[in-house]
Amino acid sequence: METGKESYNLIIAGVGGQGNVLASQLIGQVFIRKGYFVTIGETYGASQRGGAVMSHIRISKRKQLSPLIPKGKADVFMALEPVEAIRVLIPYGSPDVVALVNTRPLYPVDVTAGEATYPEIEEIKGCLENLSRKVYFIDATEKAVQMGLPILGNMIMIGALIELGLLPFNYEDFCDILSTNFDKKELALNIQAIGEGRKAAQRLASGS
Amino acid sequence: MSDISLDEPGEELLLMGNEAIARGALEAGVKVCAAYPGTPSSEIIASLSEVARDLDIYVEWSVNEKVAFEVAASAAFSGLRAICAMKQNGLNVASDFLLNLNLIGVQGGLVLVTCDDPGCHSSTNEEDSRAFAKIADLPLLEPANFHEAKEMAKWAFTISEEIRNVCMIRGVTRISHARGNVTLGELPKKEVRPYFDKSKQRITFPVAQKHNLLHENLIRIERIFETCPFNRYDGPERPELLIITCGSSWLYTQEAVELTGVESLVGILKIGTTWPLPTQTIVEHLAKADRILIVEEVDPFLEGSVKEIAADFSGQIGPKEFFGKRSQHIPSFGEMNTDRIIQALSGILDVTYEPRDARYEASAKMAEKIVPVRVLGFCPGCPHRASYWSINSALQLDDRQGFITGDIGCYHLARTSAGWNLLKTSGAMGTGTGLASGFGKLERYGFSQPPIAVCGDSTFFHAAMPALVNAIYSKSNLIMVILDNSATAMTGFQPHPGVGKNAMGEEVTPVDIEKVCRAFGAKVEVTDPFDLETTRLKLLQMLDDPEGVKVLIMRRKCALLRQKEEKPPYRVYVDTERCIGEDCGCNRLCTRCFKCPGLIWDKESSKAKIDEVICVGCGVCSDICPENAIVREETR
Numbered sequence: 079m080e081t082g083k084e085s086y087n088l089i090i091a092g093v094g095g096q097g098n099v100l101a102s103q104l105i106g107q108v109f110i111r112k113g114y115f116v117t118i119g120e121t122y123g124a125s126q127r128g129g130a131v132m133s134h135i136r137i138s139k140r141k142q143l144s145p146l147i148p149k150g151k152a153d154v155f156m157a158l159e160p161v162e163a164i165r166v167l168i169p170y171g172s173p174d175v176v177a178l179v180n181t182r183p184l185y186p187v188d189v190t191a192g193e194a195t196y197p198e199i200e201e202i203k204g205c206l207e208n209l210s211r212k213v214y215f216i217d218a219t220e221k222a223v224q225m226g227l228p229i230l231g232n233m234i235m236i237g238a239l240i241e242l243g244l245l246p247f248n249y250e251d252f253c254d255i256l257s258t259n260f261d262k263k264e265l266a267l268n269i270q271a272i273g274e275g276r277k278a279a280q281r282l283a284s285g286s
Numbered sequence: 287m288s289d290i291s292l293d294e295p296g297e298e299l300l301l302m303g304n305e306a307i308a309r310g311a312l313e314a315g316v317k318v319c320a321a322y323p324g325t326p327s328s329e330i331i332a333s334l335s336e337v338a339r340d341l342d343i344y345v346e347w348s349v350n351e352k353v354a355f356e357v358a359a360s361a362a363f364s365g366l367r368a369i370c371a372m373k374q375n376g377l378n379v380a381s382d383f384l385l386n387l388n389l390i391g392v393q394g395g396l397v398l399v400t401c402d403d404p405g406c407h408s409s410t411n412e413e414d415s416r417a418f419a420k421i422a423d424l425p426l427l428e429p430a431n432f433h434e435a436k437e438m439a440k441w442a443f444t445i446s447e448e449i450r451n452v453c454m455i456r457g458v459t460r461i462s463h464a465r466g467n468v469t470l471g472e473l474p475k476k477e478v479r480p481y482f483d484k485s486k487q488r489i490t491f492p493v494a495q496k497h498n499l500l501h502e503n504l505i506r507i508e509r510i511f512e513t514c515p516f517n518r519y520d521g522p523e524r525p526e527l528l529i530i531t532c533g534s535s536w537l538y539t540q541e542a543v544e545l546t547g548v549e550s551l552v553g554i555l556k557i558g559t560t561w562p563l564p565t566q567t568i569v570e571h572l573a574k575a576d577r578i579l580i581v582e583e584v585d586p587f588l589e590g591s592v593k594e595i596a597a598d599f600s601g602q603i604g605p606k607e608f609f610g611k612r613s614q615h616i617p618s619f620g621e622m623n624t625d626r627i628i629q630a631l632s633g634i635l636d637v638t639y640e641p642r643d644a645r646y647e648a649s650a651k652m653a654e655k656i657v658p659v660r661v662l663g664f665c666p667g668c669p670h671r672a673s674y675w676s677i678n679s680a681l682q683l684d685d686r687q688g689f690i691t692g693d694i695g696c697y698h699l700a701r702t703s704a705g706w707n708l709l710k711t712s713g714a715m716g717t718g719t720g721l722a723s724g725f726g727k728l729e730r731y732g733f734s735q736p737p738i739a740v741c742g743d744s745t746f747f748h749a750a751m752p753a754l755v756n757a758i759y760s761k762s763n764l765i766m767v768i769l770d771n772s773a774t775a776m777t778g779f780q781p782h783p784g785v786g787k788n789a790m791g792e793e794v795t796p797v798d799i800e801k802v803c804r805a806f807g808a809k810v811e812v813t814d815p816f817d818l819e820t821t822r823l824k825l826l827q828m829l830d831d832p833e834g835v836k837v838l839i840m841r842r843k844c845a846l847l848r849q850k851e852e853k854p855p856y857r858v859y860v861d862t863e864r865c866i867g868e869d870c871g872c873n874r875l876c877t878r879c880f881k882c883p884g885l886i887w888d889k890e891s892s893k894a895k896i897d898e899v900i901c902v903g904c905g906v907c908s909d910i911c912p913e914n915a916i917v918r919e920e921t922r
Binding site: 093095103106107110115116117118119120121128129130141142143144145146148149150151161162164165167168169171172173182184185186187188189190191192193194195196197201202205208209219223228 | 298299300407431432433460461463464465466467534537538540541542545623624625628641642643646649650652653654656657658659660661662663664665703704874877878879881882883885886887897898899900
């Protein structure tokens with residue numbers, strides 16, 4: 079592992095329809111190509127129906143790991159929705175975890191109906207900072223909407239993750255995998271989204 | 287994403303467990319594949335369907351699991367290799383045939399895959415289908431990882447042909463729907479010609495002799511299982527604790543032992559052939575340890591069998607102390623994970639394991655309080671939301687305490703608050719109509735609540751047709767609403783007899799649900815659920831009709847399918863001048879009642895708002911608003 083660790087546990091969390099499954103498969107394919115054992119455990123069924131979804135992506139040099147990360151053993155989180163970040167950090171987070179969080183909320187219907195409360199973004203941020211070593215926030219959905227396709231939020235997030243050094247592979251590795259999964263037009267759009275994510279991460283890193 | 291037909295032996299792919307099983311069948315030279323879709327099994331046949339034409343194999347989405355199994359069996363009777371896949375509930379449907387077919391036997395290899403859903407991610411029960419292997423006296427394999435799922439699926443055909451009978455494979459959600467490394471093997475090029483040998487009768491008779499033959503087969507199979515590579519032991523020669531495990535529990539067990547640092551004390555015997563158990567292998571390992579922990583999901587299937595063996599050989603191996611589900615060290619509900627096993631280990635061995643400190647645990651506990659529940663609901667633009675909206679308003683206007691008897695499919699989500707908890711009963715496929723048929727006969731005892739059975743289009747063909755015939759024949763009084771969204775949507779949009787396409791991608795003449803219901807003798811109407819007013823009126827007319835079976839087909843294609851085919855029909859927005867907010871007096875019909883995730887409440891302005899990231903532009907909500915504040919503009 080390029081991070082020097084023997085294994086790497088990544089969780090991608092979000093809401094059904096945000097592109098969790100695709101993101102986890104693409105990341106998994108990069109590691110397969112590099113000769114690692116990859117195990118991905120993910121939520122199906124709820125995936126299009128507004129439910130909370132998560133993918134556990136587990137990489138090992140040594141053996142096939144189980145499809146579920148043990149409690150407190152995630153290394154990195156990528157959350158496509160802010161309260162979903164908290165939902166998964168509660169069981170799988172630790173003082174060592176690093177998280178990248180999309181700040182755009184998707185309100186559960188019970189919240190809209192006034193039967194449940196969605197926390198204020200400042201409260202969410204405080205809570206996430208309390209549950210992690212470091213947490214980065216970007217408005218990936220906003221950028222994706224500017225690009226005309228909200229679903230690209232997942233690619234923007236991956237771009238940022240790569241730029242922040244939170245995925246133990248480089249930009250070119252990921253582009254190689256993208257090119258085997260998408261046709262020319264989709265590829266260009268996805269690479270553009272990755273680029274947006276990298277730029278956003280550079281701004282985060284420089285503190286501007 | 288992955289191509290299970292890739293003819294590159296040695297290539298390593300990232301495959302879903304279900305795809306791995308499908309690939310294993312292809313490497314075994316499977317010719318006929320049939321299933322009724324059911325989570326978490328659907329991708330086995332779905333992935334085979336994608337490569338059917340290229341590889342020249344026959345793949346079928348059957349009307350239900352029993353028919354699927356019969357279709358697969360016909361191929362096996364004719365000497366071909368066949369596979370049939372289903373979820374745990376599906377095996378209940380197919381079990382009638384299974385428990386006759388085991389006596390009949392097969393010619394070509396026949397593999398039956400059931401995918402259980404521990405933790406009930408997408409099911410109505412948490413059944414452990416392994417019991418059927420024992421009831422049917424048939425061999426059972428349980429894959430523990432992805433490559434093994436492929437290898438086992440391939441080997442299952444050999445086992446099946448060895449005993450000329452069905453070989454079962456049991457998957458679980460965390461294998462079927464997880465992904466991992468799979469190394470491809472060769473795809474055979476052998477041509478086989480099917481032939482039904484008329485000199486043999488494929489019947490169960492003479493039953494007793496054939497039943498006995500099954501038991502003799504199990505003895506032969508057990509001998510093969512003793513040396514098969516799917517059973518393995520890792521650990522010290524004489525472990526302080528022996529863990530016997532199977533399926534994905536094996537992966538969790540290894541991690542639990544490593545995390546607690548008890549590798550030098552604990553041995554792990556992983557069993558891939560869980561019925562019949564390889565007795566000698568089990569005895570050999572039982573003899574080396576005094577304390578045994580059995581880890582499996584969901585029922586104590588392995589546990590019971592191991593204990594039987596321990597009892598039979600007690601003179602040879604001495605007394606043992608067993609831990610598992612019966613001792614309550616391992617839960618007998620829900621799905622397995624590493625932490626559950628760590629907890630069991632902590633209760634048996636002298637280990638303490640805390641993955642996080644108390645401060646973090648306290649913060650995590652605090653955080654739980656601010657996370658709102660995300661209830662599953664209907665997708666934006668889903669026709670079911672509109673359908674239930676109309677049924678609900680008709681039932682309220684009717685005012686006789688009528689209620690909905692539900693069925694299995696996306697529309698089962700009316701059990702949640704997102705569907706106003708309207709679903710009052712649910713059970714097996716087709717149960718909604720069967721129950722309504724019964725409720726509709728209770729009038730003679732003064733029962734006056736009108737039952738409305740809801741049923742999907744695919745469910746109609748699967749199991750609701752007999753119930754509908756029953757209702758007509760028994761002169762029951764009910765309304766059956768067929769929520770026809772032109773797909774088996776919940777499981778991944780597989781085609782069914784009503785949609786005009788099959789698993790081979792061929793165009794076929796659709797079986798017309800409307801004509802079928804009319805031919806049965808029902809009074810039939812069709813409506814577009816997005817036309818709220820007409821739909822409600824038709825329902826009210828049916829509720830006023832004092833006798834007979836009324837069928838209302840609410841027909842509109844699944845929103846997710848429509849989005850793939852066309853652009854949003856409307857641009858929808860809230861006219862903030864017209865929206866009066868909380869003062870409206872409508873109790874926020876849009877956002878408090880209708881519950882489409884695309885409609886949100888803007889706290890700052892205290893008015894409704896469309897979330898453009900979510901809205902798919904179906905436009906139904908503009909008919910809900912009493913002030914006409916939700917505007918829909920045609921996009922064409």
